[in-house]
Amino acid sequence: MRLDGVGKRYGRGGRWVLRGADLALEPGALVRIEGPNGSGKSTLLKLAAGIERPSEGRVRRPRRRAYVPERFPPALPFDARTYLAALGRVHGLPAAEARRRADGWLERLGVTAQAGTPMSRLSKGTCQKVAVAQALLAEADLLLLDEAWTGLDRAARSLLDEAAAERAALGGVVLFVDHDPGRLAGLATDGYRVGEDGALHRLPADASGEGGAPGPLVEIDADSPDGPLAGLLPARLPGDPERTPLAGTAVRLTVRAGQSDALLRRLLDGPSAVRVLAVRRLTDPVAEAPAAGQGDAEGGGGRDAEPAGAPVVEPVVEAAP
Numbered sequence: 001m002r003l004d005g006v007g008k009r010y011g012r013g014g015r016w017v018l019r020g021a022d023l024a025l026e027p028g029a030l031v032r033i034e035g036p037n038g039s040g041k042s043t044l045l046k047l048a049a050g051i052e053r054p055s056e057g058r059v060r061r062p063r064r065r066a067y068v069p070e071r072f073p074p075a076l077p078f079d080a081r082t083y084l085a086a087l088g089r090v091h092g093l094p095a096a097e098a099r100r101r102a103d104g105w106l107e108r109l110g111v112t113a114q115a116g117t118p119m120s121r122l123s124k125g126t127c128q129k130v131a132v133a134q135a136l137l138a139e140a141d142l143l144l145l146d147e148a149w150t151g152l153d154r155a156a157r158s159l160l161d162e163a164a165a166e167r168a169a170l171g172g173v174v175l176f177v178d179h180d181p182g183r184l185a186g187l188a189t190d191g192y193r194v195g196e197d198g199a200l201h202r203l204p205a206d207a208s209g210e211g212g213a214p215g216p217l218v219e220i221d222a223d224s225p226d227g228p229l230a231g232l233l234p235a236r237l238p239g240d241p242e243r244t245p246l247a248g249t250a251v252r253l254t255v256r257a258g259q260s261d262a263l264l265r266r267l268l269d270g271p272s273a274v275r276v277l278a279v280r281r282l283t284d285p286v287a288e289a290p291a292a293g294q295g296d297a298e299g300g301g302g303r304d305a306e307p308a309g310a311p312v313v314e315p316v317v318e319a320a321p
């Protein structure tokens with residue numbers, strides 16, 4: 001998606017909220033937008049969603065978009081399941097698939113019991129889960145999240161983290177606004193601040209959570225009874241793991257820890273039968289080893305240091321093949 005010289009003001013003669021905003025995002029981008037209250041973050045997401053039109057400049061966006069607004073209409077005259085299934089149809093899904101995805105997200109978010117309750121009677125957090133579900137079930141090419149984590153319980157927040165990272169890993173573009181600076185830290189690929197001039201200013205890598213420090217890796221060993229797994233896996237997988245063939249039909253997938261849950265879910269939910277043999281978290285001894293010389297000074301007992309660069313393997317789950 002692209003913004004070229006985008007400006008926005010509400011009403012003729014109103015102040016420019018955005019001016020000269022440029023943004024070019026490639027598939028796989030997971031991008032944080034920040035700025036103080038009233039700076040124009042929601043306006044930017046609405047322009048990206050196609051809900052508002054720019055006053056000047058040009059917005060190019062993918063056709064399949066999904067949006068969690070900052071404020072979800074509270075009193076829609078539907079129950080959650082009916083609403084989600086209808087939204088699935090709006091996103092172009094066949095009716096049965098729309099119902100399947102609606103039920104799937106209601107279950108994952110832990111609100112199946114409230115699926116038939118009129119939305120006007122749902123709690124604020126449950127309503128927010130429905131707002132999130134309507135966007136995630138679309139599996140859109142552009143996912144816009146405007147403070148979408150607000151009001152969610154911890155499990156739902158993690159699920160949304162994972163779903164956002166997965167969307168990007170599968171080639172979507174995700175644009176999110178959140179006042180928590182740690183949101184999706186280590187997973188965001190870029191970040192921008194809406195400046196007082198109304199333009200977008202790129203954040204330094206550490207502020208956007210963009211991976212200067214790569215963080216721990218996870219190795220997942222898996223195979224399939226259907227034949228060599230390497231040939232069965234889709235081209236795109238969450239976290240774009242490194243793939244190393246193992247003996248027989250097995251493959252080792254190495255991915256950043258933040259995306260390992262999304263990868264596992266994809267493997268186990270995918271069309272091919274996949275057996276997960278082992279999941280190991282690797283810690284990087286280069287990052288964790290004492291500074292040069294420090295080991296000698298403190299150790300003194302002749303313990304050998306780990307060879308530099310050799311990962312320490314901490315098994316998380318080991319299953320017999």
Ligand SMILES: Nc1ncnc2c1ncn2[C@@H]1O[C@H](COP(=O)(O)OP(=O)(O)OP(=O)(O)O)[C@@H](O)[C@H]1O
Pocket residue numbers: 010017035036037038039040041042043044070
């Ligand atoms: N529909 C509207 N009509 C008129 N002015 C609007 C409208 N929507 C937003 N504004 C104004 O545009 C400016 C930017 O609002 P916006 O909601 O985009 O900011 P924001 O950065 O998302 O703020 P917050 O962090 O508080 O959510 C504000 O001054 C706001 O009052």
